[in-house]
Amino acid sequence: MxxxxxxxxxxxxxxxxxxxxxxxxxxxxxxxxxxxxxxxxxxxxxxxxxxxxxxxxxxxxxxxxxxxxxxxxxxxxxxxxxxxxxxxxxxxxxxxxxxxxxxxxxxxxxxxxxxxEHEPQTNEVRRSICLVGGFLEIARVTGLPLRCFEIAASAGLNLFWDRYRYEFAPGAAWGDPQSSVRLDSAWEGPPPPIGAKVAVVERAACDRRPVDLTDPAERRRLLAYVWPDQTERLARARAAIELALANGVTVEPGDAPDWTAARVAPKAGAVTVLYHSVFWQYMPAQSQAALAAAIAAIAAKATPDAPFAWLAMEPPPENMATMEVRLTLWPGGERRTLAEVHPHGAWVRWRG
Ligand SMILES: C[S@@+](CC[C@H](N)C(=O)[O-])C[C@H]1O[C@@H](n2cnc3c(N)ncnc32)[C@H](O)[C@@H]1O
Known part of the structure; x- marks a missing residue:
């Protein structure tokens, strides 16, 4: 050697x-x-x-x-x-x-x-505080109930984002005050539109390799990738696992481009939301192009009564250390950067 x-x-x-x-x-x-x-x-x-x-x-x-x-x-x-x-x-x-x-x-x-032998696989629940402002903004702009489709959901800990409690700043909170999952962040800028009326009427998720939370060994493996001295992170993950199990979490096995093309389509009377966090870079270029094409095909079917939103928390190409929360809404296809965020949600710079 x-x-x-x-x-x-x-x-x-x-x-x-x-x-x-x-x-x-x-x-x-x-x-x-x-x-x-x-x-x-x-x-x-x-x-x-x-x-x-x-x-x-x-x-x-x-x-x-x-x-x-x-x-x-x-x-x-x-x-x-x-x-x-x-x-x-x-x-x-x-x-x-x-x-x-x-x-x-x-x-x-x-x-x-x-x-x-397994590649490490994580699921960071605090990313929900990065995404929630996007969901609130979608609800505010469309005034419609939400159909939520998460791709690359890992164990599904960000699937029940609407059942968590968020403390953005003193006096600015959103979500179930009794929730066992409580998220905060060093929040800069105004709070997101916490007055928006939010109702999630459908939710589904996929991952290339879903973590099955009903299996104690898989649950433990997920926790094992959280560093032992990050005790708050561990406590949040444990609380989110309990909440996900109590809500019957399901993450379907599937490759994001195929699953999106097969499962996601606009529907009248609700806004269809496709969302993901920290996964785009793990796809080969060919899959990225296939997913972009699937998204464009869904967007082409959006109407004012059946809008389509794409919400993403991913790094901009030039800086992998920071993430952006980006929202594109169809019809129209206006694309906005809503926030810059820490990769694990420790801080959020909300632009709104
Ligand atoms: C860093 S983890 C992020 C998980 C979760 N989105 C979060 O923010 O905590 C990346 C996830 O992407 C999934 N993944 C990677 N490529 C995928 C693909 N082509 N289709 C579906 N899932 C994929 C992995 O299995 C893994 O669960």
């Missing part, structure tokens, strides 16, 4: 450690730095990362190798069977967590390796 290959694995772990630190997870950063040291020392991290040891830095990032390792260890901790690991994660004690992690990597490498 070439020395360069070794260096890329180490670089990948250390770079991801830096990213975790920047994004607010010191615990994950510290674990990855220890993993890098362990890999160099020839410890149990090395066989676990063997499938990626010849990969270059870009391939390591594309495969999210370091996040697979973090997820596998967190999943084991969440399971509770490894009492030492669970206790250390519960206390966010890095030294104890790494000692227990080393023991687990030696004791059950196959289990961890199996977990790491």
């Amino acid at each position: 070439a020395m360069r290959d070794h260096i890329d694995v180490i670089k990948g772990l250390r770079l991801q450690a830096g990213a975790c630190r920047k994004l607010g997870s010191e615990f994950s950063a510290a674990l990855l730095e220890r993993a890098a040291d362990d890999w160099l020392a020839g410890g149990p991290t090395r066989p676990l990362l063997a499938p990626w040891e010849s990969a270059g830095l870009k391939a390591l990032f594309d495969a999210a190798t370091a996040l697979r390792l973090l997820g596998a260890l967190h999943d084991l901790a969440l399971g509770g069977e490894d009492a030492a690991l669970a206790d250390a994660y519960g206390r966010l004690d890095v030294d104890a967590a790494w000692t227990a992690a080393l023991a687990a990597m030696r004791r059950e490498p196959e289990r961890l390796a199996r977990f790491m």
Whole structure:
């Protein structure tokens, strides 16, 4: 094996450690730095990362190798069977967590390796506070009930956006005051149109690989990709999972362009809304073109009595670190950027 290959694995772990630190997870950063040291020392991290040891830095990032390792260890901790690991994660004690992690990597490498075979898949519920202003604006402009179709919905945690409580700013809130899912954000600009009358009369969702929340192992896997010291994020995800299960969440398996073409069409008396967050970049160019064509075909059928809205939270091509919330409404096809938002909804700059 070439020395360069070794260096890329180490670089990948250390770079991801830096990213975790920047994004607010010191615990994950510290674990990855220890993993890098362990890999160099020839410890149990090395066989676990063997499938990626010849990969270059870009391939390591594309495969999210370091996040697979973090997820596998967190999943084991969440399971509770490894009492030492669970206790250390519960206390966010890095030294104890790494000692227990080393023991687990030696004791059950196959289990961890199996977990790491999957590409990480997340579902961030706080993105609903980025999208909700768009839904309110659609309701305000059309005055019609909403038919909501979400593509790339993952586990469906942003499917029940209308059953959450949003605190935009002091005195500006929207949604069920009793909701168990409460979302806030560092909100800049005026509040969205909270006086709009909203009724969701239909909802459906698809994902290429839906997370089945009724399966305890899949539920745990989803939580495992949330960094352990981001306790508010974990609490929000848990509350949203409970709410989704109580509402009988269904995310259909399907490729977004095909599913959109087959399932979404304007209908008189309601506004049909197609929405998505943080997924466009994961599609190959051919699928992006197919989805754009499907959207154009639906838009061509929109009428004043059966309008069609496309609401998207995606990065502009020139800056992947920030996201924009964009709304296009047909007939007419006027396209507006409603807000710039943090990728996880930590802040929203609402333009309205
Ligand atoms: C980063 S996750 C975002 C999930 C969710 N929209 C959110 O904001 O939390 C990207 C999702 O896109 C899905 N995905 C990627 N390509 C897809 C496609 N062609 N059709 C359907 N889903 C796709 C993945 O399975 C994954 O669930």
